[in-house]
Amino acid sequence: RKEVEQDPGPFNVPEGATVAFNCTYSNSASQSFFWYRQDCRKEPKLLMSVYSSGNEDGRFTAQLNRASQYISLLIRDSKLSDSATYLCVVNIETGRRALTFGSGTRLQVQP
Amino acid sequence: EPEVTQTPSHQVTQMGQEVILRCVPISNHLYFYWYRQILGQKVEFLVSFYNNEISEKSEIFDDQFSVERPDGSNFTLKIRSTKLEDSAMYFCASSDSGKGHRDEAFFGQGTRLTVV
Numbered sequence: 061r062k063e064v065e066q067d068p069g070p071f072n073v074p075e076g077a078t079v080a081f082n083c084t085y086s087n088s089a090s091q092s093f094f095w096y097r098q099d100c101r102k103e104p105k106l107l108m109s110v111y112s113s114g115n116e117d118g119r120f121t122a123q124l125n126r127a128s129q130y131i132s133l134l135i136r137d138s139k140l141s142d143s144a145t146y147l148c149v150v151n152i153e154t155g156r157r158a159l160t161f162g163s164g165t166r167l168q169v170q171p
Numbered sequence: 172e173p174e175v176t177q178t179p180s181h182q183v184t185q186m187g188q189e190v191i192l193r194c195v196p197i198s199n200h201l202y203f204y205w206y207r208q209i210l211g212q213k214v215e216f217l218v219s220f221y222n223n224e225i226s227e228k229s230e231i232f233d234d235q236f237s238v239e240r241p242d243g244s245n246f247t248l249k250i251r252s253t254k255l256e257d258s259a260m261y262f263c264a265s266s267d268s269g270k271g272h273r274d275e276a277f278f279g280q281g282t283r284l285t286v287v
Contacts, residue, residue: 092274103262103278104214147214151274157202157266158227159276161214 061086066148066162074170077138081165083131083148092151093124095133097144098164104147107133138169173197175279177263183285184253192248192282194263203246204264204276205238207231214262220246253286260284 066083073079085093093110108115110122110131121134131148148162176195184190196203205217218228220238235257237249246265250257260283266276 094275098214101260101283103280106275106277109275156227157204157219157221157274158216158229159204159206159274160216163213 062162063087063152063160064148064150064162066165068163068165070166070168072168072170073138075138075140077169078134078136079138079167080135081133081146081148081167083133083162085129085131085148085150085152085160087150087152088126088129089154090129090150090152091154093122093131094149094159095120095122095131096147096149096161098147099144104149104161107146135167138167140169140171143167143169173199175263175265175277177261177279177282179282180280181283181285183287186255186286187252189249189251190253190284192250192261192263192284194246194248194279195244196246196263196265197277198244200265200277201267202226202265202276203240204266205248206262206264206278207259208262208281209259217248250284253284255286258284258286 063086095107096104097107098104110124114123119136123132145164147164152160178193203220208214218232219226260281262281263279264276267273
């Protein structure tokens with residue numbers, strides 16, 4: 061089983077749509093969870109950390125389900141500028157700082 | 172807003188040559204990292220550096236690679252005797268100002284290494 065697994069997409073959605081991405085991770089002891097976005101040939105940029113209680117930042121909502129080892133990202137009212145690859149990122153082992161990246165889910169928002 | 176900066180943005184080198192990739196992490200961060208991304212593949216961890224020594228490294232980070240913090244601001248990755256398969260985007264990152272969200276890592280814009 062891959063350490064961090066994501067649906068590769070692509071997700072093609074119209075402007076204004078709501079879209080959800082899912083991610084699973086293999087190590088139940090994982091401590092920190094993040095969503096990054098990556099534009100083509102650019103660096104990963106931190107979108108948001110994911111907390112056990114769930115958290116929201118504007119149009120973006122992240123959820124963590126530790127029992128199912130599952131992380132989600134919901135984007136409401138999609139904008140053209142949201143088109144990017146969304147990376148699920150996990151600090152897989154307690155005490156380590158190395159981040160483990162999923163392969164990413166490609167989102168294309170269409171006018 | 173503070174950021175991680177990397178130079179050069181693109182490096183072309185001949186197979187067998189040595190390259191040094193340079194990074195200036197965010198100034199009050201304590202942990203520094205190198206990651207790489209081969210075209211079309213996922214981002215992979217190489218090494219982390221804390222308190223002037225390597226704190227973690229992956230299987231990719233073999234004897235061909237080394238890291239150094241030669242002064243108070245720069246953080247370098249040296250690749251000896253480059254191979255074709257070293258062609259990738261190399262990202263430097265830093266994290267942990269000692270307060271707030273310690274694990275949130277911020278990435279530089281990357282150095283694209285092409286080995287010919």
